[in-house]
Amino acid sequence: MKQKLIHLLKESLDICFERGVLETRDIPSIEIEATKEEAHGDYATNVAMVLASLMKMNPRKIASLIVENILDNDGILEKVEIAGPGFINFFMKDILWVTLLEEVNDRNDTYGTSALGANKRVQVEFVSANPTGPLHIGHARGAVIGDVIANILKACSFSVSKEYYINDAGNQMNNLGKSVLLRYLELLGIHIEYPEECYQGQYIVDLAGEIIEKYGTRYKDNGSDDNIRFFTEYAAASILDGIKKDLEDFGVVFDCFFSEKTLYQNNGVEKLLHELGKKGYVYNDGATLWFKTTDFGDEKDRVVVRENGEPTYFAADIAYHKNKYERGFDTVIDIWGADHHGYVPRMYAGIQAIGKDKGALQVVLVQLVSLLRDGKPVAMSTRAGEFVTLGEVVAEVGKDASRYNFLMRRSHSHLDFDLELAKKQSNENPVYYVQYAHARISSILRTAQERGYAIPEYKDINVNLLNLPEELALIKTIDRFPELVEGSAQALEPHRITFFCNDLASLFHSYYNKNRVVSDDAELTKARLFLVKCIGIVLRNALRLLGVSAPDRM
RNA sequence: GCGCCCAUAGCUCAGCUGGAUAGAGUGUCGGACUACGAAUCCGAAGGUCGAAGGUUCGAAUCCUUCUGGGCGCGCCA
Incomplete structure (x- = not known):
């Protein structure tokens, strides 16, 4: 939908330039965004205002020139308005939205996937806890975030490998x-x-x-x-x-467990130190070998070989990242606890020293988790060996609820994980709100079949019957899903999917309470059944990305 | 002392990489089941986006300073 508009807009701009009514050749990158307010149409663009500052012309004047030259040959536009300081608001014909459901239904499980990643090879490394004790709640958040980021990237056609680095040396x-x-x-x-x-x-x-x-x-x-x-x-x-x-x-499965020990066994660390030496990035201070990370913006240089001759963890880590790139990954994503943030600059220094571009590494920092029970902190001390393990949390709370809880916040904001709240099977627990919507849809489809309705396909329905405002709102939300997944992949922000699930579930619940899907009106029933079926598809696909089940009954 | 993150409704948080009148959930108050699942819905109330400057057509979003909180600042991993 958006692409069609961008095309129309580009055509219009070209015409304006050719006719000489607009002078500038530098066409700014065209941005079209979905509007928040219905009164502003479905999409809006700010090109006129951007051009205005470039050409020192009145933005509304430019906007009207652009609007005059739009050639809507396919008739997709209901109307176009100029508003505010120079926004151009596009109102699409309602029927267009409804026709988008055909694609949702046809693509089914693959709706929401895209070709964005073009099979670029990406590795996501996460958890990577020392095998010196069981995982605790702090590891759990990083585990889900890494897992879901991998799912989202896969949905966008990145070729993804999930890896756990075992710190088994030292x-x-x-x-x-x-x-x-x-x-x-x-x-x-x-x-x-x-x-x-x-x-x-x-x-x-x-x-x-x-x-x-x-x-x-x-x-x-x-x-x-x-x-x-x-x-x-x-x-x-x-x-x-x-x-x-x-x-x-917990639903987290890795493609590869990589042992730090093997780095040493294959002389990876030794070779790395040799390479750094050859390139002149290291210097000796007595028996100690320092790496000039300050050359790459770090605040001080770092030791790579200790006075006693043993390489540091950092040295091994650079060798490990070198190994990652040698295995052919274009991009490497590291998911770390926020307590390691001080480590970020030196890791970037490391990969640049071995000749990689800074963009070949992305570090996602995950803030630590406070474990609560009924609002009160649960005492934990790793030193004393007293902590709630991941296994215990999953056993108590369940996989779906715990995963969903970890995905409700931006990863760089603090998270309180309340065991009692996460366990509650009520409206206080958002995961059930979404799952309930899905179960309810399944239930409606069952009821319809019991009453003799077949589950409709696109060709079976009269698209003109889906014309209520709340139906259009649902359809527009469904249409947003593929871009949402792409945006989520680019920003490495899984929580966006969670919020989308809540939004869609909310629109559905509201629609359900106001309108009857299965009725005596056969045509209307078929149309609404089809819509509801599509909502179910999208909810299912979104929940699958989160690794949360979409139950047919609860 | 230096660096990074955070500060948005009573509480917990979104805000789509700078857009139009800042949104949810929860809590409070008031309503909706003889029809597809009430784990649901509808309505009301609730704001100096921590503070002050700056950048521009336009700032919760970007820059500077300050306040308050979290985390780092090892030849540990």
């Missing part, structure tokens, strides 16, 4: 192994001091118990490095399995 892994070993010895009745810096959670004790069950007491007398390595590997593998399971129950 001393926190040693610490994990040591923790489990100590608990193991403790369970075997050996008196030990359990240090503060070891992992405190009950899950460490459980793991130790598991090892006793499977392997008995054979590690009792030997505190060698090999021993610790065994405990580390056992614990990490087991914890990672738990993480995968919790994510799966």
